[in-house]
Amino acid sequence: MLGTELLPIGEVAHRAGIAASALRYYESVGLLESARSSSGRRRYPRSVLRRLAFIRAAQNVGLSLGEIRSALATLPESRTPTVADWTRLSRTWRARLDEQISGLIALRDGLTKCIGCGCLSLRTCALSNPRDVAGQFGEGAMFLPETLRAHDEGAD
Amino acid sequence: MLGTELLPIGEVAHRAGIAASALRYYESVGLLESARSSSGRRRYPRSVLRRLAFIRAAQNVGLSLGEIRSALATLPESRTPTVADWTRLSRTWRARLDEQISGLIALRDGLTKCIGCGCLSLRTCALSNPRDVAGQFGEGAMFLPETLRAHDEGAD
DNA sequence: CTGCAAGTTAAAGTGAGGTTGAGGTCAAGG
DNA sequence: CCTTGACCTCAACCTCACTTTAACTTGCAG
Numbered sequence: 132m133l134g135t136e137l138l139p140i141g142e143v144a145h146r147a148g149i150a151a152s153a154l155r156y157y158e159s160v161g162l163l164e165s166a167r168s169s170s171g172r173r174r175y176p177r178s179v180l181r182r183l184a185f186i187r188a189a190q191n192v193g194l195s196l197g198e199i200r201s202a203l204a205t206l207p208e209s210r211t212p213t214v215a216d217w218t219r220l221s222r223t224w225r226a227r228l229d230e231q232i233s234g235l236i237a238l239r240d241g242l243t244k245c246i247g248c249g250c251l252s253l254r255t256c257a258l259s260n261p262r263d264v265a266g267q268f269g270e271g272a273m274f275l276p277e278t279l280r281a282h283d284e285g286a287d
Numbered sequence: 288m289l290g291t292e293l294l295p296i297g298e299v300a301h302r303a304g305i306a307a308s309a310l311r312y313y314e315s316v317g318l319l320e321s322a323r324s325s326s327g328r329r330r331y332p333r334s335v336l337r338r339l340a341f342i343r344a345a346q347n348v349g350l351s352l353g354e355i356r357s358a359l360a361t362l363p364e365s366r367t368p369t370v371a372d373w374t375r376l377s378r379t380w381r382a383r384l385d386e387q388i389s390g391l392i393a394l395r396d397g398l399t400k401c402i403g404c405g406c407l408s409l410r411t412c413a414l415s416n417p418r419d420v421a422g423q424f425g426e427g428a429m430f431l432p433e434t435l436r437a438h439d440e441g442a443d
Numbered sequence: 444c445t446g447c448a449a450g451t452t453a454a455a456g457t458g459a460g461g462t463t464g465a466g467g468t469c470a471a472g473g
Numbered sequence: 474c475c476t477t478g479a480c481c482t483c484a485a486c487c488t489c490a491c492t493t494t495a496a497c498t499t500g501c502a503g
Contacts, residue, residue, distance in 0.1 A: 141479065151480085152462055160460090170469055172480055191394060196460070221398050228395040232388060238347060239384040242377055297449065307450090308492055316490090326499055328450055352490070 137166060137174035147183040154183075162186060162200050185217075192224045193231065293322060293330035303339040318342060318356050341373070348380045349387060 144151040154173075157163040163182065165173040182203075189199045206216050300307040310329075313319040319338065321329035338359075345355045362372050 139479080150462075153460085155481095156461055168480095170480085171482095172469085192398075225395060225398050228391055228398065232391045232395065235384055235388045235391065239381060239388065242348075242381050242384065295450080306492075309490080311451090312491060324450095324499095326450085328499080346490095 137176060138179070140165075140173045140175070143175050143179055143183075147180055147187075149183060149187070157186070157196075160196055160200070162196060162203070189224070192228060194224075194227075293332060294335070296321075296329045296331070299331050299335055299339075303336055303343075305339060305343070313342070313352075316352055316356065318352060318359065345376075345380070348384060350380075350383075 138146075140151045140154055143149075144154055147154075154163065158165060158173075163179065165175055168174050185203075186196075186199055189202065190196075194202070202220055205220075294302075296307045296310055299305075300310055303310075310319060314321055314329075319335065321331055324330050341359075342352075342355055345358065346352075350358070358376055361376075
C-alpha cells in the first residue's frame with residue numbers, strides 16, 4: 132500500500148494552482164471531501180487533482196459551483212469522474228459554449244451593423260436591447276445567453 | 288423652451304427598463320447626473336435615455352460600470368455620446384467581443400478534442416488550464432479572455 | 444384637510460466565490 | 474526545550490451591481 136500516499140492541503144494547493152483557502156471553501160460547500168490525519172489535518176488522495184481539474188474546467192465553461200456540485204452528484208457514489216462521465220458531461224458543456232458563442236456573435240454583428248447609425252434606441256437597438264436580437268436577425272431563439280444578458284425583466 | 292421637458296425618475300426608469308434604485312445607484316457611482324426640482328427631486332433631460340442605452344449596451348459587451356464610466360469620461364465635457372463617439376467606442380468593443388468569442392471557440396474546440404481522452408491534466412489539458420491553450424493550439428496570445436478565465440495567478 | 448403615490452436619504456442586505464485574520468494545535472529540527 | 478512552519482476552526486471581510494428597508498417629505502386629487 133505504499134503507492135497510496137495522501138497529500139496534505141498545501142501540496143494539493145500548489146499542484147492544482149488553487150489556494151488552500153479555496154480548497155477548504157470547496158469542502159464547505161460540498162464539492163470536495165477530505166480524509167483526516169490523526170491530528171485532524173486534511174489528507175487528499177491523488178484523484179483530488181483530477182477532480183479539481185474537472186471543477187476548474189467546468190468553471191471555465193461558465194458553470195457555477197452549485198451546478199458543478201450537481202454535475203458531480205450525478206456520478207454514482209460521488210466518485211471522481213471517469214472518461215465515460217467526462218464524455219457525457221462535456222457534451223452538455225459543448226452545447227452551453229455553443230449558446231454563449233452564438234450570443235456573442237449576434238451581439239458583435241449587431242454592433243457592426245450599428246456602427247455609424249448611432250441609433251442606440253432603447254426599444255429597437257440590438258445592443259442595448261438584446262431581447263430583440265431574435266426579432267432582428269432571425270427567429271425564435273434568444274441569441275444572448277442568460278449569463279450574458281443585462282437584467283431587464285421589467286423592460287417596457 | 289416648452290420642448291425641454293425634464294423627466295422624473297419614475298418615467299425614466301419605466302422608459303429605460305431600469306429600476307429607479309439602479310438609476311440612483313448609477314448616480315452614486317458617477318455614471319449619471321441629475322438636475323433637481325425645487326423640492327430636491329431628480330429631473331432628467333431626454334438625453335439620459337440615450338446615455339442609459341449606451342450604458343446597457345456596454346454592459347452587454349462585458350464592460351464593468353467602472354470601465355463604462357471611464358469610457359464616458361473620454362467624451363469632452365462628459366456629454367452624452369454622439370454618433371461619432373459611438374463609432375469610436377464601438378470599435379474597441381468589437382475588438383473585445385472578438386477576443387471573447389475566440390476565447391470561447393478555443394475552449395469549445397479544446398473540449399471537442401478532449402472528449403474521450405479523459406485526460407483533464409492540470410498541466411496540459413486546455414480545459415482546466417486555459418493559460419496553456421496558446422501552447423497547444425497556436426502561439427503567443429492567450430485565447431481565453433481575462434473575463435472568462437478562472438483566477439489562478441499563483442499556478443505552478 | 445385627508446390620503447396616497449412618488450419621491451428623498453443613508454444604511455443594510457444579497458449572492459457568488461472566495462480571502463483574511465485571530466487564536467490555537469502539532470511535528471520536526473537545532 | 475524551543476522555535477518554526479504547516480495546519481486547524483470560525484468569523485469577518487471583500488468586490489460587483491444592485492435591491493431593500495426605514496423614516497421622512499412633497500405634490501396633487503377629492
